[in-house]
Amino acid sequence: MCGIIGVIDRKMNKMDGSSIRDALSLMNERGSGEGAGYAAYGIYPDFADCYALHVFFDNLVEPKSTVDDMIQKWGRIVYQEEIPTYQQPGLKRAHVPWRYFFKPYSDLMTGSSTPEDDIVKHLVMHINSDIKGALVFSSGKNMGVFKAAGWPEDVANFYRIENYEGHIWIAHNRYPTNTPGWWGGAHPFNLLDWGVVHNGEITSYGTNRRFVESNGYTCSMFTDTEVVAYLFDLLGRHHKLPEEAIVKALAPPFWDEIDSMEDKEHELNKAIRLTYGPALMNGPFAIVVATQNWMVGFTDRIKLRPLVVGENGDRLYISSEEAAIRVMDPNVQKVYMPKAGEPVIGRVIE
Amino acid sequence: MSLGSIPMRYRVKIDREQCMECMRCIDNCSYGVFREENGKIHIDSRNCTVCHRCISMCPRDAIDLHERPVDYRSHPLWTPEAREDIINQARGGKIILSGMGNAKPYPVIFDRLVLDACQVTNPSIDPLREPMELRTYIGKKPKQLHITKNEAGDLELETELSPNLKLDTPIMIGHMSYGAISLNAQLSLAKAAAKVGTYMGTGEGGLHEHLHPYQNNMIVQVASGRFGVDIDYLERGAAIEIKIGQGAKPGIGGHLPGEKVCADISCTRMIPQGSDAISPAPHHDIYSIEDLAQLVRSLKEATNWEKPVFVKIAAVHNTAAIAAGIARSSADAVVIDGFRGGTGAAPKVFRDNVGIPIEAAIASVDQKLHDQGIRNKLSVIASGGIRNSADIAKAIALGADAVYIGTAALVSMGCRVCGNCYRGLCPWGIATQREDLVQRLDPEIESEHVANLINSWTLELSEIMGAAGINSIESLRSNRSRLRGYMLDEGTLEVLEVKPVGA
Numbered sequence: 029m030c031g032i033i034g035v036i037d038r039k040m041n042k043m044d045g046s047s048i049r050d051a052l053s054l055m056n057e058r059g060s061g062e063g064a065g066y067a068a069y070g071i072y073p074d075f076a077d078c079y080a081l082h083v084f085f086d087n088l089v090e091p092k093s094t095v096d097d098m099i100q101k102w103g104r105i106v107y108q109e110e111i112p113t114y115q116q117p118g119l120k121r122a123h124v125p126w127r128y129f130f131k132p133y134s135d136l137m138t139g140s141s142t143p144e145d146d147i148v149k150h151l152v153m154h155i156n157s158d159i160k161g162a163l164v165f166s167s168g169k170n171m172g173v174f175k176a177a178g179w180p181e182d183v184a185n186f187y188r189i190e191n192y193e194g195h196i197w198i199a200h201n202r203y204p205t206n207t208p209g210w211w212g213g214a215h216p217f218n219l220l221d222w223g224v225v226h227n228g229e230i231t232s233y234g235t236n237r238r239f240v241e242s243n244g245y246t247c248s249m250f251t252d253t254e255v256v257a258y259l260f261d262l263l264g265r266h267h268k269l270p271e272e273a274i275v276k277a278l279a280p281p282f283w284d285e286i287d288s289m290e291d292k293e294h295e296l297n298k299a300i301r302l303t304y305g306p307a308l309m310n311g312p313f314a315i316v317v318a319t320q321n322w323m324v325g326f327t328d329r330i331k332l333r334p335l336v337v338g339e340n341g342d343r344l345y346i347s348s349e350e351a352a353i354r355v356m357d358p359n360v361q362k363v364y365m366p367k368a369g370e371p372v373i374g375r376v377i378e
Numbered sequence: 379m380s381l382g383s384i385p386m387r388y389r390v391k392i393d394r395e396q397c398m399e400c401m402r403c404i405d406n407c408s409y410g411v412f413r414e415e416n417g418k419i420h421i422d423s424r425n426c427t428v429c430h431r432c433i434s435m436c437p438r439d440a441i442d443l444h445e446r447p448v449d450y451r452s453h454p455l456w457t458p459e460a461r462e463d464i465i466n467q468a469r470g471g472k473i474i475l476s477g478m479g480n481a482k483p484y485p486v487i488f489d490r491l492v493l494d495a496c497q498v499t500n501p502s503i504d505p506l507r508e509p510m511e512l513r514t515y516i517g518k519k520p521k522q523l524h525i526t527k528n529e530a531g532d533l534e535l536e537t538e539l540s541p542n543l544k545l546d547t548p549i550m551i552g553h554m555s556y557g558a559i560s561l562n563a564q565l566s567l568a569k570a571a572a573k574v575g576t577y578m579g580t581g582e583g584g585l586h587e588h589l590h591p592y593q594n595n596m597i598v599q600v601a602s603g604r605f606g607v608d609i610d611y612l613e614r615g616a617a618i619e620i621k622i623g624q625g626a627k628p629g630i631g632g633h634l635p636g637e638k639v640c641a642d643i644s645c646t647r648m649i650p651q652g653s654d655a656i657s658p659a660p661h662h663d664i665y666s667i668e669d670l671a672q673l674v675r676s677l678k679e680a681t682n683w684e685k686p687v688f689v690k691i692a693a694v695h696n697t698a699a700i701a702a703g704i705a706r707s708s709a710d711a712v713v714i715d716g717f718r719g720g721t722g723a724a725p726k727v728f729r730d731n732v733g734i735p736i737e738a739a740i741a742s743v744d745q746k747l748h749d750q751g752i753r754n755k756l757s758v759i760a761s762g763g764i765r766n767s768a769d770i771a772k773a774i775a776l777g778a779d780a781v782y783i784g785t786a787a788l789v790s791m792g793c794r795v796c797g798n799c800y801r802g803l804c805p806w807g808i809a810t811q812r813e814d815l816v817q818r819l820d821p822e823i824e825s826e827h828v829a830n831l832i833n834s835w836t837l838e839l840s841e842i843m844g845a846a847g848i849n850s851i852e853s854l855r856s857n858r859s860r861l862r863g864y865m866l867d868e869g870t871l872e873v874l875e876v877k878p879v880g881a
Contacts, residue, residue, distance in 0.1 A: 029499070205499040229500040231846055232853030234775075234860060242748035267522040273533055282509050296535045302519045302542065303754065305852035311500060312847070330508055330849065332501055 029203030030227035031055030032215075033347035034316035035356060036196045036323040036374040041342065042070065043197060045189030051352040052180035052199045058227075058348060061118070062209025063202030064183040065175025067216040067223035068194030069320060072170045075129040078106050079148050079220075082166035082173055083155070084123035084211055091161030092126070098155065102147050103132035111174075116186045119178035123163075123211050125187075127172070142265060145220055149245075149261070152219060157248040163212045168221035171320070175200075175214040183214075195376070196318045200225035207251045217249070219257045220265070221319045226253040227348055228333045231311030239306035259307050260317055275326050275371035277304035282329065316346050321376040331368035338363045344374035381469055384462045385448045386424040390432070396440035403432040403441060408803040408815055429796040431805035463726070476726040477799030477809070479626060479718045479763055479785060486718075487737035487870065488769045492879065494860040495845040503849050505840040511850045512836060512843075514780050516617075517542030517686040517710040519754040540710065541686055543597075543617055545780060546575030547836040548851055549770060551828070552715075552761050552782030553599050553619065553690070555581025557634045557643050557655065558722035558799070559788075560816040561588060562824075563808045566791055568592035569825030574832045579782070582621060582632065582657055584646035585611050597688065600677065602631055603657035605647040609680060617710075618677050619688040620670070622661065625719025625736070625762035627728040628692030632657035638802055638811050667700075671707035678708065686710035693717060693739035693762065694732075698746035704756065705747060711757040713782065714739045718763025720785040722809055723800030736762045737776060741874045744777025744856055753856075767838035776874065777856045783832075790831040791824040 033051050037043060045066055052064065072080050081099070085092050099105065111125040130148070137143035137150075152164045166173035171194070174187040180201050184190075200215035206229060207213055216223040230236065230252035237247050240258040243266075247254050256278075263274045277300050280286075286297045301308070312332030316325045325346035327335045338345040338353040338360035345353040345360060353360050366372050390411055392403075399419060404412040411425045412432065426443070433441045450458045463474055496502040503510070517540055524536035551567050558581060565588060571578040572595045579597045580589070584606020589596065598615030600607050612618055623629065634643075634655040644651040664670050674687050689704045690713035691697065697714060704712045716736025721729065740760045747753040760773040761782035770781050789795065792806040799809035807819030843849065846860050854860070862879045863871045871878060 229847070231496070231500060231848050231860075232857060234857035235853050235855055237859075238744075238748050238856045239753075242751050242753055244751075269523065269525050270527045270533060273523075273525045283511055283513050284509065292535075296525070296533055299523055299535055299537060299539055300525075301852070302515050302539060303521075303523050303537075305519075305850075306753070306856065308850055308852045310848045310850060310853035330503070 029058050029205070031058035031201035031348045031352065032199070032225040032227050032314060032316055033345070033352050033356075034196070034198040034225065034318060034323050034325060035343060035345045036318070036376070038342040038344065038374060038377045040070065040195040040376055042193035042195055044191070044193050045184060045197065047356045048197045048199050049181060049184035049189060051347070051355040052184070052201050054352050054355050055201050055349055056179060058203060059179065059201035060203045060209070061179045062204050063175070063177050063214035064180040064200060065173060065214045065216050066184065066187075066189050066197060066199045067166070067171065067173045067218060067318065068189070068192050069171040069196040069318060070194040071172055071192040072129070075106065076170040078129035078131055079144075079167055079169055080172050081128040081130050081148075081164055082111065083126045083128070084163045084165055085126055086123060086161035088124055088126075091159055094159050095155055095162050098159070099128065099130060099151055102136060102151060103130050105130055111187065113186050114188055116178070116182045119176060119182040119186050122177065145265060148220060153246040157246045165212060166218045168218060168223070169320070171221060171223065173216050173218045173223060175216065176211050177209050177214060196323050198223055198225045198316050198318050198323070205229065212249050213251050215253060217253045217257045219261050222257045222260045222264070223318045224253055224256045224260070224315060226256060226313055226315045228313030228328065229311050230255070230309050230313060232309055235306050236309060256309070256315060256317065263304070263307065264319070271322060271324055271373055272371060273300060275324060275369075276300050277307050278309045279326055279329050279369040280308060281369065314348060322373060324371050324373045326366070326371045327368055329369045334365075336363060336365055337372050344372075346372055381465050384465050385446070387446055387448075388423055388426040388428055389444050389446045390421050390423045390426050391442040392419060392421065393440045393442065396438045398438055400437060402435050402437065406431045406435045406805055408805040408810070408812070409798075427796040427798045428794065429798070429805050430794040474726040475723050475800045476729050476797060477721060477723055478795055478797040479720045480730050481797065482730045484735070486763075487735050487866065487874070488772050490864050490866045491737070491772050491861050491874075491876065492864055493768065493771060493775070493842060493846065494862070496847040500847050502847055503844040505844045508844070509849060510840040510844060512547050512839060514545040514548040514851055515542040516545060516757040516759070516780060518756055521751070521754050541684055542710075543577060543686055545577065547832060548774060548780040548839070549832050549835055550576050550759070550780055550782050551578035551787050552784040553579030553581040553597070553621065554722070554784060555583030555599075556586050556646055557581075557583040557638060557811070559808055560810055560819065561586055561642070562816050562819040562821050563788070563791060564589060565821035566819065566824035566828055567787055568596060569821060570787075570828035570832065571595040573825065573829040574836070576832065577616060579619060580615070582606075583643065584648065585614055586642070586646045590614065601657045602659070602661040603655060605649060605655055605657070608648070612677065612681050615685065617686040617688060618681065619690055619713065620673060620677070621690045622664070622670075623690065623692030623694070623715065624721065625692050625715030625717055625733055626721035627724040628694050628733045629659060630725070630728060631659040633723065640811055643811065667703035667707055670704065674708045688713055688759070690715060692719075693734045693736055695734060697734070697739045698742040701743040701758070702746050702750055702752065705752045706755070709756055711759055711779070712743070713759040713761060714743060716760070716762030719761060721799070736760050736773065738870065738873050740773055740778050741776045741858075745875060748856070767835040767842065770835060771839055771842045771854065772861060774851065774854050775857050775861050779855060786831065787828050790827045791819065
């Protein structure tokens, strides 16, 4: 179950959230009204240099003051406000969504090549695992996640996502089967600029979780998708693997295929499987991952979940259903289904 | 006053109506249970070890064998075994020797762990129709890869990998030396390892020339006695294993009595014929992790850094910290041998009381290596009491890369786990060097049996993985969320980091 959709405009032309809301709603059969969410890139041009920390607070007293104290030790809050929301009849408000625009003091994180990112990562891990009543659900720059437990249209209307304009959007309609339907469990999952929407269940969760945790991440959201965001951060940001290599690590070719490759390719693929075996994701999944200037979609190695791609000019769409893409773009061209494990990557053309 | 004899344990009977007096039982029993007198078969049940050779070879199914309950005064503490051991030691003044693995009824943790299976929302995978990958690489992996993109957009690998052993199945055959077992038994195991695409250990007895054709599937062992170790031996192995400890007897060395050191064994071990082969408990050049690192690196240097080097330790209380040290010693794999590990000969008090279960050891080692961010630095091999494919799946889910089997491989060659290996009279031709007994074991046939066992367990592992929706062994490794503990105490669950059933 679950419905996913993502779109990137390669020339960075902005799209508001109304059409992706409609596309996601079309896939309501894939959801259960217990979770939906959207992530958009390029939505905060006025604070483009700040990390936009979106936080769910259970109340604005204890958890918020603890979070305020915590983040102010590590940087400066440039601006903060409650994320504007609008009451919806079908959506029960469980948390107060808040956003901080935050600039870390990079000299506080020594020994890191990306100190600002590492400060924010540290804050996210720390707040999410140790501060009761607070959950950072979005922490990238010039991007933001908007999610809640509800149907796609209710969640979209709750945040009025048509008021945001971005060049990449990803969205998710949730049908929870393993973990409870709660605001934190809704997708997209995010860390720094990485946003993830996922349809499926990751049977290698225990292995993947141990792997990311041994690399300094803390899983605190009781769900398998969380590790995907951390895997991308680890492999993409820390290990600096190119996008294709990350996907090869997470959904590698089978050994039979690797064995029949030419020497150089064989060595590369073997090295990836040996080194990143614990990052290999198993089980049925279709995933779309976005970051500032690219978006990738791929499925598990035997394609136990659907994924459809459509293109139209500068726009690339990836979704569980062709019909959803057609809601966003009735004139979409080149509709096709990628092979199992094959990444479909859309990049911004600078 | 005499202590008298202790009661006999087993009663052997022959159904005289069925028996055709073919005397095969006499020929087959190396322990002297049967003898001929005046054309009739006489029985001395006291000599029986329950090796079942006679029963298996009787053409008329005429032999019956029963455990004989002994009517000591029942007592919960002073069990018959406790009393008999005392009587034997009072009489002999010696350490009691034993063979095979721990024979005490400790609860088996494996039997209190249950595996997971997919239902509805997460499809199980059918290994008959979909690829199922059990290929395993044993050895050091880098913490991360350096991959760049060239101008044409192709990915370029900048990192060089350490040598790894490629296994078609995560099941290997553990170290049983020539001396502890017969050459025919070693040959059977070696042929089987080559057939199924895995590896076997030579043990500390050197590498007999008859095994040279299988050297690409053999791991040569360097124990404290350094028996059979020279540069030729090291170069022949696919990998080298330094044996520090053994699950059946942690903290003590090995001893092959001089009477077993025949010409062939003397050649292979490079020791004089008839001399005792004593492997001391410590390696006399290893008193710290630094010393161990020196030996690891010396062996690598000697073999041009082309072969993985393993270190085998017995599972003891601080195994996790030791394994973390081993990870930093340049070793490529650590073998953890649990307290149910088998042996040719060990003091009974060690076999039954020293060490810890492999399940807990693997879990704590895996956890420690993960905590320190060095899990990629070495592979973890679990051994000691692996009885079936479920044990293997559970060991891997607890954090092992692969397992060594020992006793199970012997059982597939006929061994009945009678526990008398140390007497050198094994009627199945396995744990003996007596030529007539060794000849009973046909390496062609027995290699087939061992290979069949490994193949069937590999198939079962595929099914277990498929049921869990996993098509690659990497995703089972350390995947403790696919396990639940049933009737395990909270402390053990915590060490295993496994949730209880229903959670």
